[in-house]
Amino acid sequence: MLVSTAARRHRLRSMTLAGLLTAATLGGIGTAGAEGNPTGRSDYDYTTYQNPERCADQSEEFRFRFYFNSGYGGAWTNIGHPMHDLTVMHVGGDAGDVPLRYCDKGKGAGQVVGNNSASAYNWYRGYCATVFYNSWYRGASDRIAPNNGMNLSATYNNNKSIDFEAC
Structure with missing residues (x-):
């Protein structure tokens, strides 16, 4: 046939x-x-800078959140991948390099996230987050387990970079 x-x-x-x-x-x-995989690195932070998930109340792709105040208060921003310097995001084009800023929600709205965070929460189920004192994942750090948060201690108002790993 x-x-x-x-x-x-x-x-x-x-x-x-x-x-x-x-x-x-x-x-x-x-x-x-x-949930998204936050371990992927990018040469440009455009995906975070322009993504509406960064300021969404809930996100499957951006499941880590920095808060301006202690106790998960004030303005916040969501993160979904490692960032080597929260004060210098490489977004390309005419914008060039800009700092990551808090979303327009509460005290601290519009302020720079780097060196300006008091608490953080990690909603990822299979990934630990490490907040570092210096850029490029160096210096003192605060490690946040999956589905946990904390008032930052070693990096309180001195948080410059964040990395993720399976744990």
Whole structure:
């Protein structure tokens, strides 16, 4: 029995789609409600600077939050990947380099996040966050376990970078 070219293409497309759906189901890629992986590094911070998730009340991709005040109070901003210097974000284009700022919500709104955070919360389920005193992930640090927060101690108002790792 001869199968037409169109029928073969249709069958190939169907098998490819079935394979992709199986991979997504088994591997957890592209599934709704799955948390993002914060360990990926980027040469440019444009993805954070322009992303509306940075100021969203809740986000699956940006699950770490710096707060202006102790006790998770005041203005805040969400983070979703390592940032080597919170005071110099490389956003490219005409904007050049700019500091990460708190969202327009509460005391401290619009202030620079770097060297200006009193508390933080990590909503990631499988990743620890480490806040560093210096840029490029150096110096004294505060480590925040998954689904935990704290008033910063070693980096209180002296937080310059943040990194993530599976833990």
